[in-house]
Every structure is written in structure tokens, then in C-alpha cells.
Amino acid sequence: MADMGMVGSGLGSTDTCHDGAAAPQHGASRVLLIIPCFNEEASIGGLLGEIAATGCGYHTLVVDDGSSDTTAAVAGCRSRVARLAQNLGIGGAVQTGIKYAARQDFDFCIQIDGDGQHDPRAIETLLNAYRKQPSNITIGSRFIDHAGFCSTRMRRAGIRLIVLALNGLFSGGGRITDPTSGMRLMDRAAIEFFAKAYPTDFPEPISLAWAMRAGLTVNEVPVEMRARETGVSSIDGLKSASYMIRVLGYILLARLVRSP
């Protein structure tokens, strides 16, 4: 298991870090990459390799969400792994990582999917966006530049509805275009907020609703995403419609209640 020091990608540095492992810097921020995984043995090794290849020396935590395959073993060669005894879903897995970040005093955590959809080179884009415009949450959005894989037409239509609901009901800074993106940066305030409460159902859009309700700010930055390398999405066909209705209900509920 590799141990990594302070990273050059921290906010103490403005340099990108593609020139080998970054030396620890005084005052540099500590960044944790949270990678929730469920049966991702085929893709997690490659993803961790890509992260190492960025040369930024990021701390990584793979959260194995009760996988029945060798995800934990494959990931354990290159990263710390938190193994959940049973499948909690993406929300429970991500919150495990956030709790770890809170306890280990990380300044930032960045969630990226374990299925290879997110290009690790975009992590630096998120950090740079934070340097330019600090927000409690910075989302990597597919729909600002419309570059790369932008999901199916049906799902894009659904995402547009969620966007309308979030932007209409909450004000948290900039307007959101990609609330279902699983690539997002959280600063210390967001880490502490989500360590206490994080939604288990539809965590990406609902966590934004909770955060904006609590007064946290949200910003977006364009990133390019790839189609899944392995596996299939759990939200397809009729499930998409059900997903939409339930998400909109939860967003409305989040607007009506005071605290999670």
C-alpha cells in the first residue's frame, strides 16, 4: 500500500503535476480521492494506475461496497481500502470516505467513480476551479462543454428536470447543470457537513439539495467523461422514470424540511 505525503496539487501550489511525483510542500492542502466501488475488479486497477500516472501523489481511499469479486484485493495493491461488510449503496460508500476524510483532517476530498468514467486528469481541473472560485462543492459537469460521453437522451431529459427543480428551489451560487455527476470536490466545510448526514437514496442530486439548503455553495467546472469501461448502469428503462419521480420528490422534501 503506497503512502503518500502532502501533494503538489494542494492549494499551496498553483502548478499542475504531470512531471512525476510531487514533493511534499509546506502549507499544501491534503486531498483525498474517494473511490466508491462495487464489483469493479476489471476497472479499478486501471483507474488507480491512471491516478498514479498523474504524478500528483494523491491520497486515495477505495471504498469497497460489499463487492463479491476481487475489487478489494486489486485495489489494495495501490490504495487504502475500506471494506464495507455489506452493500450500502453509493451514498453509504461515499459517506464512509467522507468520514475518513473528516477524521484524518483532509482539506479536500474528491469523489470519483470506480468504473473508469472519470478521467483522473480532471481532478486537477476541479482543484484549479477551486483556486479561482472557492465553493464548498465543485462539480465536474458533462453539460457545460458537452464534451465526451453525455449519457443517453432519456437520461439527459431527466437530468434537465432535476436541474430545473434544484435551480428553482435552491440558491447556492452558480446554476447547476450536472447534478447527477459523481465527480465532485468537497472542501472542509462540505466534508464536515456530509460526515454528519449524507443521503442514501439518490445521493448525488439530493446531497446538493441538502448542501444548498444548509447554505453551502456549489460551483461547476467542465470535465470530459467517458462511457463506462465495464458493467451496466443500474438506472435504465422504466427505472429512469421511477428514478426521476422519486428524485423530484426528495428534492421537494429537502426544500420543505429544515435539516436532514
Place this chain on the structure above:
Amino acid sequence: MTNVLPSAETVVVISAFALIYMLVLLKKTLQGKFDLYDFLMLSMVAIIPAGFTLFPGLAYLVSHLTGVVFPFVVMFGALFLVVFAFMHNMTARLHKLERQNCALIQEQSLLALELKTKDSGQPGG
């Protein structure tokens, strides 16, 4: 509407059901499978029909007061009320247990990771 009293057979059948059902509930409660709240709520399935059968005058009075023509509608209404109250409480308890279960699994995984990190002599984080 003319008050119709339950027959002796009805009283015997309902009473026998209530008695046996209550004994089964009591046994399970003593075994620790139900708590007192469960026992009280579930026993309503026996107590309400038995009350309506053994005290038919009360059933007619309640139906008259509520403006319901048939006393059995009042009885089923009361039963539904109890069932929904029980479901409401059970749903809240289930969600609480779900949250606790989730938190417990997260804590276990983080503690295991911490132990592993300490065993390997690496610094945290």
C-alpha cells in the same frame, strides 16, 4: 336501523379466537419476540372484535355517534386505525435501525482500516 344482537355461536367463536390469539401473543412476548408496545397493538386485532361482540350496545352507540350506519364498518375503521398507527411506528423504527446499521457498518470498516494502517506502521491519511 334495528339493533341486531350477535348469536351465541358468534360470541363463542370470537371469544375463542381472541383468547387463543392473545395467548399466542403473550407467549411470543414472554419469549422476547415482541415488546410491550407490539403486544398491545397486535392484541387490538382480538380486543376490538371481542369488544364489539361482547358489548353490542357499545358498538351501536359508537356507530350512532359517528354517523356510520353499520357497526362493523366502525369496527373495521378502528382496526385500520390501529394497523396504521402500528405501521407508522414500525416504519419509523425501521428507518432508525437502517441508519444505525449503515453507521455501524461504516464504523466497522473505518476501524478495520485504521487497525490495518497501524499494523503496517504507516501514518494515517
